[in-house]
Amino acid sequence: MYNFEFVKPATVDEAVAALQAEDAQPLSGGQTLIPTMKQRLNAPSTLVSLIGIDSLKGVSEAGGVLTIGAGTTHATVAAEAGAYPALAALAGGIGDPAVRNRGTIGGSLANNDPAACYPAAALGSGATVVTNTREIAIDDYFQGMFTTALEEGEIITAVKFPIPEKANYQKFEQPASRFALVGVFVAKTADGVRVAVTGASEEGVFRWTEAEAALSANFAPGAIEGLSASADGLIGDLHGTPAYRASLIKTLTKRAVTAA
Amino acid sequence: MTEVSMVVNGRKVSGNVEGRTLLSAFLRENLGLTGTHVGCDTSQCGACVVHVDGAAVKSCTMFALDAEGADVATIEGQAAPDGTLNVIQQAFQDYHGLQCGFCTPGMVMSAAALLKENPKPSEAEIRDYLEGNICRCTGYHNIVRAIMAASGQDVPAVAAE
Numbered sequence: 001m002y003n004f005e006f007v008k009p010a011t012v013d014e015a016v017a018a019l020q021a022e023d024a025q026p027l028s029g030g031q032t033l034i035p036t037m038k039q040r041l042n043a044p045s046t047l048v049s050l051i052g053i054d055s056l057k058g059v060s061e062a063g064g065v066l067t068i069g070a071g072t073t074h075a076t077v078a079a080e081a082g083a084y085p086a087l088a089a090l091a092g093g094i095g096d097p098a099v100r101n102r103g104t105i106g107g108s109l110a111n112n113d114p115a116a117c118y119p120a121a122a123l124g125s126g127a128t129v130v131t132n133t134r135e136i137a138i139d140d141y142f143q144g145m146f147t148t149a150l151e152e153g154e155i156i157t158a159v160k161f162p163i164p165e166k167a168n169y170q171k172f173e174q175p176a177s178r179f180a181l182v183g184v185f186v187a188k189t190a191d192g193v194r195v196a197v198t199g200a201s202e203e204g205v206f207r208w209t210e211a212e213a214a215l216s217a218n219f220a221p222g223a224i225e226g227l228s229a230s231a232d233g234l235i236g237d238l239h240g241t242p243a244y245r246a247s248l249i250k251t252l253t254k255r256a257v258t259a260a
Numbered sequence: 261m262t263e264v265s266m267v268v269n270g271r272k273v274s275g276n277v278e279g280r281t282l283l284s285a286f287l288r289e290n291l292g293l294t295g296t297h298v299g300c301d302t303s304q305c306g307a308c309v310v311h312v313d314g315a316a317v318k319s320c321t322m323f324a325l326d327a328e329g330a331d332v333a334t335i336e337g338q339a340a341p342d343g344t345l346n347v348i349q350q351a352f353q354d355y356h357g358l359q360c361g362f363c364t365p366g367m368v369m370s371a372a373a374l375l376k377e378n379p380k381p382s383e384a385e386i387r388d389y390l391e392g393n394i395c396r397c398t399g400y401h402n403i404v405r406a407i408m409a410a411s412g413q414d415v416p417a418v419a420a421e
């Protein structure tokens with residue numbers, strides 16, 4: 001790993017200022033960034049650790065919206081997001097206990113790994129990403145694998161999840177990486193059903209709109225029996241072909257509807 | 261180089277590190293606490309698990325500077341000062357929960373974190389909690405038995421997976 005300057009501010013304003021340095025990058029739990037720096041896929045000259053910023057931590061609920069600070073670990077969400085059980089369960093299924101004790105929701109959403117779990121929850125819930133400068137609706141946020149609407153130097157400060165009537169996440173785990181081979185998040189709200197798929201597409205997380213329409217009309221696994229997810233643009237690798245992933249999308253969507 | 265200070269196994273320590281110095285490297289190279297093993301250095305194997313402020317973390321995936329002021333516990337602090345093994349370590353010995361021993365420090369530290377959260381875990385809960393701790397020798401069977409025993413539970417003929 002190349003060396004860098006390490007700074008640990010105590011406030012968001014100080015962090016934003018520190019990120020003005022050339023090639024500066026935020027560090028949250030480091031569970032993604034440190035491995036990529038070891039591989040020299042990433043070589044920031046300054047790392048701005050966000051974990052000393054208390055205002056970025058915590059889970060709170062008000063008016064049917066669950067707000068999670070960007071620096072909240074997966075373990076804390078699993079323990080404290082009881083107001084949104086499907087989200088707490090998703091957080092408790094990420095990686096392993098040591099990863100959950102460090103990794104954060106802000107880091108996961110900023111990274112937008114195509115096989116990560118939180119992007120499915122955020123897109124499936126119709127969440128809002130709050131940054132130091134603005135609020136970004138989730139449908140405008142994800143812009144393809146490892147790409148988001150975040151600008152250079154912009155920090156996620158919190159994520160707001162409207163709590164649905166029912167929801168469930170089904171993760172078909174890739175046992176070596178502990179990420180999702182395919183994961184499907186289904187949420188039923190007063191405005192209809194959202195179905196978000198991770199792990200499957202070359203473009204990262206996406207909504208399966210045909211299934212959303214069918215499930216909005218009839219929230220039952222049988223409602224999507226006649227549909228099939230397209231294998232076009234799906235990931236093919238040694239763990240599964242595009243056709244296999246397409247088949248998993250449908251199976252997991254049905255399971256999520258049953259379990260919701 | 262920047263000075264970093266923390267408490268390790270109850271003792272105040274400090275040392276000079278670079279930004280990129282991992283907590284695992286600080287423990288092993290600066291402090292000579294080589295009980296914390298680095299198996300993969302890619303966040304996969306859990307041999308390097310230590311506790312930071314009470315939570316199990318992979319010390320190969322945390323910078324030493326991010327542990328400034330923290331309370332760190334490693335395998336060296338588990339036995340009593342006279343060398344008497346703690347209940348988890350003793351159970352690993354009694355139930356043959358190790359062969360080469362490379363994964364053992366991480367296994368013992370993960371087991372300690374589990375039993376703090378869940379004093380009487382089921383076999384399935386133990387296996388689930390150890391998801392991030394890889395052992396290439398034992399087949400896990402005797403590790404699960406040791407943790408059952410350490411938690412004061414009967415050690416059934418836990419089925420080998």
Ligand SMILES: Cc1cc2nc3c(=O)[nH]c(=O)nc-3n(C[C@H](O)[C@H](O)[C@H](O)COP(=O)(O)OP(=O)(O)OC[C@H]3O[C@@H](n4cnc5c(N)ncnc54)[C@H](O)[C@@H]3O)c2cc1C
Pocket residue numbers: 025026027028029030031032033034050070071093094095096099102103104105106107108110111113115116117118150154155156157177178179180303304
């Ligand atoms: C063994 C293992 C298994 C895993 N399994 C899973 C899994 O099953 N599912 C899953 O979803 N993930 C999994 N992960 C990834 C894990 O969830 C990471 O914690 C997460 O992807 C990144 O969060 P972090 O806090 O560690 O971010 P970091 O690694 O610190 O940062 C990641 C990226 O986000 C940027 N960043 C961080 N915080 C912010 C912020 N507030 N604002 C803007 N940018 C920011 C950083 O600059 C960096 O580019 C796994 C990781 C490991 C090591």
Ligand code: FES
Pocket residue numbers: 297298299300301302303304305306307308309318319320321
């Ligand atoms: S050495 Fe840290 S996880 Fe393997």
Ligand code: FES
Pocket residue numbers: 357358359360361362363364394395396397398
């Ligand atoms: S005892 Fe050898 S790796 Fe576990």
